[in-house]
Amino acid sequence: MPPYIPLIIDEKIMAYSDVxxxxxxxxxxxxxxxxxxxxxxxxxxxxxxxxxxLGKDAIILATYPRSGTHWIWEITGMLLKGKAEYSKVSREQVFVEGLSDMSQMQSYNGVISTHVPFEWLPKQHVDNGGKIIYVVRNPKDTAVSIHSFLCSIGLIRSNTFEEFIHELYLGRKAMYGGWFEYNKSFIQEARRRDQILMLSYEKLKRNTEAEIRRLASFLGVKCTEGLITEISELTSFSKLQQADKSVREDKKMADIMKELQLNEAPTVYRKGEIGDWKNYFTVALNEEFDKAYAERMNDVDLQIEFE
Known part of the structure; x- marks a missing residue:
């Protein structure tokens, strides 16, 4: 393939006082x-x-934004290393579309992370049966988490949560095609391709060790029950939140935000709870959302845990 030749962004962005x-x-x-x-x-x-x-041993971690990406990435890394040990490198180092120069992902053999829809995943990897870990999280908690993250980086200035839902989550400007279309495509592909492991954020939260066993089996790694327990304990929300501040040896997230002149210390680990959406959705907004869910997901058999 031709080399990745970045276009000059300065003229496009820097002409504005604010991205x-x-x-x-x-x-x-x-x-x-x-x-x-x-x-x-x-x-x-x-x-x-x-x-x-990608390299022959590469693994793609595909998620809609704010669906437990950092959590699964850390668990996967521990399983592959065979050690309950935090990575010193941040997930953002392998977040493909977050990299100014994506060419560093050529021939990469580790776990790479992306939010792009299934149709835009590396074709060679998909066609060759390369492993893909896909995670789905209930859309209401996902919406709250995305809104909170965008606010924490300063990208949203005045949008209320309800305006965000209408304009940037249910509307045509929803990122990556929106939660519904993004997940419908992945769910359909996961059910016909053995190369895709579909994980539920809520199931992983409620029965962590059992889901880690499933992931280990998919990855083809052998691990003891003791290691599974250790990984489960080390990747609890509170411990991951602490490790993200004390263990990482790079500042890739800050670099990404700095390029965009946004807050360099966004809230990556917020709450990690199931059902926090109830603190943000009004009765009317929830009814509207439920109607949209029923209409857009009516042809997909998906049991979502909303609380």
Whole structure:
């Protein structure tokens, strides 16, 4: 494939006093987050991801934003290492669309992370039966977490939660095509491809050790019950939250935010609870959301735990 040649972003972004004044990048009506590669050229960035030639042992961690990505990434790393030991490298180092120069992912053999829809995953990896870990989280808690994250980085200035739901979650500008279409596609693919392991955030939360066993089996790694228990304990929300501040030896998240002139210390680990959406959805908004869920997911057999 041709080399990744970044377009000059300075003229496009720096002409504005604030990245929040820029339109959300999109390609063929697929709206995308305000990350540097997408702001440069959304089509080029998506195509480059699709054309990536990953290493034969690469594993893709695919999630809709704020669906437990950091949690699963840490668990997966521990299983592959065979040690209940935190990674000193942050997940953002392998977050493909967050990298200004995505070419560093060429021939990569570890776990890479992405939020792009299934159709834009590296084709060579998919066609060759490469392993994909896919995580689904209930859409209401996901919405709350995304809104909170966007507020914490300073990307949302005045939107109320209800406005966010209407404009950037249920509306046409929802990131990565929106929760519904994104997950419908992955669910359908996961049910016909053995190369995809589908994990539920809620099941992992309620029965962590059993789900870690499933993940270990999928990865083809042998681990003792003692190791599974250790991993479960070390990846509890409170311990991951602490480790993210004390163990990491890079500041990739801060670098990504700095490029965009946003808050360099966003809230990555917020609450991690099931059912926190009840503190944000009004009765009317919840009824509207339930109607949208019933309409958009009526052809998908998915049991979601909302509380």
């Amino acid at each position: 929040r004044d820029l339109e959300w990048p999109n390609y063929e009506d697929l709206y995308l987050p305000k990350l540097v590669p997408f702001l440069r050229d959304a089509k080029q960035a998506l195509q480059y991801i699709k054309d990536l030639q």
